[in-house]
Amino acid sequence: MNITDLLSAERVACSDEVGSKKRLLEQLGELLASSSPVLSQHEIFDALLNREKLGSTGLGKGVAIPHGRMADLEHPVCAFIKLAVAVDFDTSDGLPVDLVFALLVPEDSTEEHLQVLSTIAEIFSNTGICDALRACESSNCLLDQLYQWESHRIPA
Numbered sequence: 001m002n003i004t005d006l007l008s009a010e011r012v013a014c015s016d017e018v019g020s021k022k023r024l025l026e027q028l029g030e031l032l033a034s035s036s037p038v039l040s041q042h043e044i045f046d047a048l049l050n051r052e053k054l055g056s057t058g059l060g061k062g063v064a065i066p067h068g069r070m071a072d073l074e075h076p077v078c079a080f081i082k083l084a085v086a087v088d089f090d091t092s093d094g095l096p097v098d099l100v101f102a103l104l105v106p107e108d109s110t111e112e113h114l115q116v117l118s119t120i121a122e123i124f125s126n127t128g129i130c131d132a133l134r135a136c137e138s139s140n141c142l143l144d145q146l147y148q149w150e151s152h153r154i155p156a
Helices: 022-031 041-054 110-124 127-135 138-151
Strands: 012-015 058-060 067-070 076-088 099-104
Touching: 012 022, 012 138, 022 041, 022 076, 022 099, 041 067, 058 138, 076 138, 099 110, 099 127, 110 127, 127 138
Parallel strands: 012 076, 067 099
Antiparallel strands: 076 099
């Protein structure tokens, strides 16, 4: 699974300061809503927030993967934000997050959902790519780093 196939330049951003987890989820909702005329920012925000209520999607080490299921979605879609100022995300290690990769999947795509989450987790388990993403100051740089990671990735 190529994560970059689920992204577009419009859904990748470097953000100065969002201030809170809630505002971050709102911003992710805005980015993800740009991918589909049938989904609203509010619906996406609600899906992400409802998932967070089940337990934090913060992985630790400054990384979070908020995700949700959407009934009207035809295929998975992702958004990625690198924050200049990390926010509290209720992670198990207590560290704030600055790398946030959001995922929406169709309501009935359980296997695909798990595959995409696994690939995203693989990206963020690599300290080299995390350092490279943190050094980026533009969305183009972020996308380039993700493309480079994929081109050197050895599939499991």
